[in-house]
Amino acid sequence: MQAFSDLLERLILTASRNTKVELMVNYFRQTPDPARGWTLAVLTGELDIPGVKGGSIRRLAEDRVDPELFRMSYDYVGDLAETVSLIWPSRRGANRIPPMEDVIEALLGATRPEGERLVAGWLDMLEPPQRWALIKMVTGGLRIGVSARLTKVALAEMGGVEPAEIEEIWHGLAPPNESLFAWLDGDAEKPSPDIKAPFRPVMLAHPLVTKDKRDDPDAIDPAMIDPSIFAAEWKYDGIRVQAVSERGVRRIYTRTGDDISHTFPDVLAAMDFEAAIDGELLIRAPNGEVAPFNELQQRLNRKTVTRKQMEARPAMIRAYDILVEGGEDLRTLPFSERRKRLETFVERTGSDRIDLSPLVPVTSLDALEAARNDPPAPEIEGLMLKRWDSVYEAGRPTGPWWKWKRDPFLVDAVMMYAQRGHGRRSSFHSDFTFGVWREGEDGEDELTPVGKAYFGFTDEELKQLDKFVRENTVDRFGPVRAVTANKEKGLVLEVAFEGLQRSPRHKSGLAMRFPRVNRIRWDKPSAEADRLETLEKMLPADPLFGKSSPA
């Protein structure tokens, strides 16, 4: 437990992605089996310890500490695991740190009352940092800023293999994953588990953006694309998934290989086929069209889904590609062949839960350019270009596929608040809340915040922004600074974003998708920044769901 709790502690306090990977690699190299395998299961959220939940932990603590003192402490600390770990009375002389595997193996075989007794006994023995790690481990939901994906990246780095290789076998492994570590240590062959309905590493596309856009070093000029050798289809704003149904097992994976089947039983039920397809998970609106992304968001990240939710927001897959059919691996076929197979497949499946992503006719680059910026539905992010001769290959190869997003929306907004960033950026103010003008209650114009951006600028620009913040601070609330922002003085930011939705949760009633700073308008007077009405005109025409209209 000691090494595990040290690892969690450092991970939660480290902002840098690379340092997190480095910390995990070190841990996996230095920790023996089976402890490291259990840790892996905890980090990737695959360990489910039944019985002991947050409520039990709180009760255990309140049996030992005055509930009033507990309440005051919890109010101050704000996190249950942290409060309990600190407030738990030490039993002097009881300190012995149990090994990770003892803790987990005992808990997995325990009933609920037994589990609670075990946890209480360990809490007596441990010091606060290990108590905290123990509570996080048994109650789940670490929230330490490490995704399953990042953990796999660390494993790959440890073994000198590609993350895709790990994803491929992931679902056939079970904690404590000894065969996986034996392979990564170089002591054994790669495990070849007999996985039913496995995940196949996904093929991704580079963005196609013109050279003058600086944010992507791989950007290339669309003029270099020969439209005659490419197919084009719409890129929908949902979740890229792989739906696999083989030998009686059905699974829905995200593009990083996370299994999200349990969240979409309605789609799973419709997967009455023997194949693996690649597509976009979407919600069908009552009018039959695709619903906005936030409708899909309502169904994500839920452990269980109710019938009501499924009826109100029915999910479906819009199929892009087919990888396996009837046991035959199609990935080495050219896209032209796979597309034919896909069309027949979708027709034969005959379910309204699975439909075909339509192709966009390719006449010329200009026609594509026009289509890209005027898609038939607001839930389309742009175009996907796929070479007719492209095989389906894992990763993000350069050349065969391109995504060509519609141009972002742009708005000129005024910086209102700034907050310090994290990690490398922790000494700079790098999170900016910006607003646009609207008429206030008193009839005077006022700024209303419409979003927050923390990227889009170069390091040099970040320094200039930080300087502006420091020199124009008018107020401070904790880590947040309010800056001068009025009609006479204020900094205008040209903000780019991908889409706009109504949101009663935001003061302005609007929520932006992927806002970022496109340009700093040092030259533009703040009074000339955009107004809220301009943004409202950018909203998609009549909302499909009554609930998303302004509150």
Added chain:
Amino acid sequence: MAGKTCGQILYGQAMIRPDLLLHPTPKGLYCPPGDFYIDPVRGSVDRAVVTHGHADHARSGHGAVLATPETLAIMDARYGEDFTANRQPIEYGETVEINGVTVWMSPAGHVLGSAQVVVEWKGLRMVCTGDYKRRRDPTCRQFEPVPDTHVFISEATFGLPVFKHPDTDGEIRKLLDSVALFPDRTHLVGVYALGKAQRVIKLLREAGYNETLYIHGALEKLCQLYEDHGVALGPLETATLDTKERGAQERFRGKIVLGPPSSFHDKWGRRFPDPLPCFASGWMSVRQRAKQSGVELPLIISDHADWDELTDTVREVNPEELWITHGREDALVRWAELEGRKARPLRLVGYEDESID
């Protein structure tokens, strides 16, 4: 020996309410018969008794200041020699009469020169701790409890049962382990200029770290002052950087640099290569708080008493009444209630938590 009745202290034939000897006012804790304030927080007063040199307790501009010689020296170093017209040094244990009130000082173990102020009048003994801690600190005198205290006036900066500071040597070890683990990074350690800085330096020396430690300019004077008072701190160098000289900052890789936490966010702190922000404070036991302030390596080293030290001290001193000056008084009052002790929050305004930024 004093007997007690409800709310009053009986001494001989006289009944004296403690309020007559000391009571809270907007300017701080006031003693009417002696006509002095203890650690006045607002404006200037004719006569101040000062527990220790932290800026929120020791302010400049009072007519006369009674304090230990070390505290007077600290005030001199911070404010210049005109900080008061009348310095009245008092050694630990030495007594002084002020208008018939007896005043003496007992060590508080907080920082160099820190003292509990003992005030006696007509047989009533009240003790104001100022800030204090009970742990070993190689840079100052250990806290000494005052026996037969009728009213114990305690701080409560860490007055919640979640504050249990771990063993200090372990925290120093954590820092040294991190320096070994990340030899290319600069460990920037946030410390308060008075007390914490010198204690952390001294503890590093005790743990066998003999390399030069780099300090922010704001720490220089006080480190020198500690040295002058016999606290050897080993090789220190001011962490100045000639920005014109290319690669000058490279020499800080793998080194420990100490400075006030606020300095890490300004120009000074941003020049160090690949900094690893650390912060030595009692607040660091709350992970969320460390995370919010961008601290990657929290070091739970406090110059204040934690919950167990606060409650153990009250039990040890065993006063008739517990008064609480500043901090999280509600929880300590609740604890006293559960223990069957009489307690009273004074809610004095003007003392700061050791805070971030």
